[in-house]
Amino acid sequence: MHELSIALSMxxxxxxxxxxxxxxxxxxxxxxxxxxxVDCEALRFAWEIARAGTDLEATELEIEKIPLLVRxxxxxxxxxxxxxxxxxxECITPVxxxxxxKELELTTLEIDS
Amino acid sequence: xxxxxxxxxxxxxxLKENDVLARELRERFQQAGVCVIxxxxxxxxxxxxxxxxxxxxxxARHRIAALVGDLxxxxxxARLGRxxxxxxxxxxxxxxxxxxxxxxxxxxxxxxEDLDFLFIENVGNLVCPSSYDLGEQMRVVLLxxxxxxxxxxxxxxxxxxSDVALITKIDMANAAEFDREAAHKSILSxxxxxxxxxxxxxxxxxxxxxxxxxxxxxxxxxxx
Numbered sequence: 001m002h003e004l005s006i007a008l009s010m011x012x013x014x015x016x017x018x019x020x021x022x023x024x025x026x027x028x029x030x031x032x033x034x035x036x037x038v039d040c041e042a043l044r045f046a047w048e049i050a051r052a053g054t055d056l057e058a059t060e061l062e063i064e065k066i067p068l069l070v071r072x073x074x075x076x077x078x079x080x081x082x083x084x085x086x087x088x089x090e091c092i093t094p095v096x097x098x099x100x101x102k103e104l105e106l107t108t109l110e111i112d113s
Numbered sequence: 114x115x116x117x118x119x120x121x122x123x124x125x126x127x128l129k130e131n132d133v134l135a136r137e138l139r140e141r142f143q144q145a146g147v148c149v150i151x152x153x154x155x156x157x158x159x160x161x162x163x164x165x166x167x168x169x170x171x172x173a174r175h176r177i178a179a180l181v182g183d184l185x186x187x188x189x190x191a192r193l194g195r196x197x198x199x200x201x202x203x204x205x206x207x208x209x210x211x212x213x214x215x216x217x218x219x220x221x222x223x224x225x226e227d228l229d230f231l232f233i234e235n236v237g238n239l240v241c242p243s244s245y246d247l248g249e250q251m252r253v254v255l256l257x258x259x260x261x262x263x264x265x266x267x268x269x270x271x272x273x274x275s276d277v278a279l280i281t282k283i284d285m286a287n288a289a290e291f292d293r294e295a296a297h298k299s300i301l302s303x304x305x306x307x308x309x310x311x312x313x314x315x316x317x318x319x320x321x322x323x324x325x326x327x328x329x330x331x332x333x334x335x336x337x
Contacts, residue, residue: 002210002241009127017123026118030127037243037270083269085302094305104128104244109121 003042006104007050013106014056027060027110033103034068035083068101131245134213138248145225148331149233151211151247152279153271154255155264156237159281159314161189163255164232166314168196170324175229180219182211182236189234199223210241213248229331239268251330257282258291262299269303277308279323284313 010030018025032038040063047061067080072088072095079089086095126132142149152160161181168177178199181189190202201219203211216233225231233249235242254275256264259282265272272278278300286293293311300307310326312319 002208002244005208005210005212005241006127006244009130013123013125013127013129017121017125021121023119035270035273037240037274083273083303084266084299086273086305087302094301096305104126106123106125106127109123110118111121112118 001039001042001046003038003046004050006038006043007046010047010061010106011050011054011056014059014109015054017106017109018055018111021109021111023111023113025056025059025109026112027062028056028106029062029064029108029110031064031066031103031105031107033066033101035098035101036104038104040065064107066100066103069099070095070101071097071099073097128244128246131213134217135246135248138213138217139250141225142231142248142250145228147225147228147231148251148327149231149247149249150251150253150327150330151233151235151249152253152255153235153239153242153275154237154257155239155260155268158237158255158257158260160234160237160255161192163279163281163312163314164234165192165196166317166320167324167327168193168232170320171230171327172197176227177230177232178223178228179232179234180211180216181234182215184209184236193234199228205236209236209238210245211235211247212245216247230327239264239271243271243274251276253277253279255279255281256296256300258286258296259289262292262296265296265299265303272300272303272307275304275307277310277326278304280309280311282313282315283311283318284316 014028051057071078072093074093075091154160177197179193180201182203187202190200194200203215203219252275310323312323
């Protein structure tokens with residue numbers, strides 16, 4: 001389980017960004033792609049441990065899970081397949097062009113003014 | 114005065130620190146002309162045995178170094194040390210993966226310009242290493258013939274983030290009733306077009322082809 005390492009990196013990122021603004025961070029929004037290697041439930045659990053004793057002790061974590069989005073190189077259509085089947089459902093062409101699903105990103109902070 | 118919270122857009126990669134360091138490492142490796150290949154797999158798939166044999170074969174003609182990640186013990190470094198003199202163990206303690214910082218720290222004192230290849234053996238784990246870029250030129254994922262053919266389907270992210278799949282212990286395939294076609298199929302469904310190599314470190318089958326392949330990977334970097 002590397003979600004604790006990820007949660008600790010999140011604390012660094014949030015503190016770094018929050019330092020540019022005044023006010024307490026009420027919540028942090030993150031995007032986690034299904035192909036990022038991070039399990040959202042484990043990350044929620046790790047967040048509880050990571051935030052304890054920091055300035056972000058009361059900061060809520062809001063996770064947006066990003067499904068896979070790929071484009072078929074043959075028919076040009078975009079679709080969201082399972083990560084175990086990277087083929088175009090219509091023409092069965094293998095897909096390498098991944099448009100979304102690898103995110104591991106801190107997107108916004110909700111800051112009390 | 115009521116406190117109205119405001120939304121601040123950030124858009125920062127959570128692993129920014131690692132990604133930045135990995136990019137710096139990649140540039141350093143390229144400038145030094147060293148081909149860096151990392152190896153990931155579950156525990157027991159034969160990473161160390163494969164690397165020991167590969168390095169033993171390559172050491173006569175190439176300048177090779179290796180980094181070995183493990184939670185504890187220096188046993189694997191001692192084993193690889195039999196094949197080449199420049200080997201360092203990274204003991205991660207409780208951390209289940211290598212990161213760019215650990216790699217950068219372990220390189221201290223080595224002259225990268227004097228190396229042709231640097232092999233990085235990650236901690237035996239099919240989940241956690243997938244999120245961490247180490248600055249390597251190529252990531253190889255190992256799957257042994259004694260594991261299930263559907264392992265790529267169970268651990269799609271590590272296969273998808275790797276460049277090459279290496280099926281090891283191919284000498285055991287018959288005894289383990291390994292379904293080669295099913296294994297290839299599951300690899301290709303999580304990573305279409307993936308290069309698949311098959312080896313046996315024990316009998317030497319496929320080792321020459323694998324060695325040739327790694328040399329071809331290095332070639333473009335040196336033809337500057």
